[in-house]
Amino acid sequence: xxxxxxxxxxxxxxxxxxxxxxxxxxxxxxxxxxxxxxxxxxxxxxxxxxxxxxxxxxxxxxxxxxxxxxxxxxxxxxxxxxxxxxxxxxxxxxxxxxxxxxxxxxxxxxxxxxxxxxxxxxxxxxxxxxxxxxxxxxxxxxxxxxxx
Numbered sequence: 001x002x003x004x005x006x007x008x009x010x011x012x013x014x015x016x017x018x019x020x021x022x023x024x025x026x027x028x029x030x031x032x033x034x035x036x037x038x039x040x041x042x043x044x045x046x047x048x049x050x051x052x053x054x055x056x057x058x059x060x061x062x063x064x065x066x067x068x069x070x071x072x073x074x075x076x077x078x079x080x081x082x083x084x085x086x087x088x089x090x091x092x093x094x095x096x097x098x099x100x101x102x103x104x105x106x107x108x109x110x111x112x113x114x115x116x117x118x119x120x121x122x123x124x125x126x127x128x129x130x131x132x133x134x135x136x137x138x139x140x141x142x143x144x145x146x147x148x
Contacts, residue, residue, distance in 0.1 A: 005075045012068035019061045039123045043113050062100050069096035106133035
């Protein structure tokens, strides 16, 4: 028998897992490489990757994860699932939405690097802002994955 709550939980967990993996890829592999190749080279890479195919990839993952997490919380509440089970689902939905809200602050900052294509000082300052917002998003997302 089809269980919409279970389906939403599986899809939300899968999407949030992919999102966490993408965040780890950025943190563990790509950001340290930036230090080695310099901010101008990394900005060129980021414009080609994150501001190319990455826009659809990250937007789809982020919106899908938040949407499925929120839908799972709503379905759990509507179905009258016990609060011991609904609470972690609701917390996961809130954290997923907070992650998305943090990303809405980071994305325009990342997009603005197009204006500073050859200005190393401006890009260095911009990357510091993105790094701080990204760290916040990762912290929120890590808490979400732990709750799930």
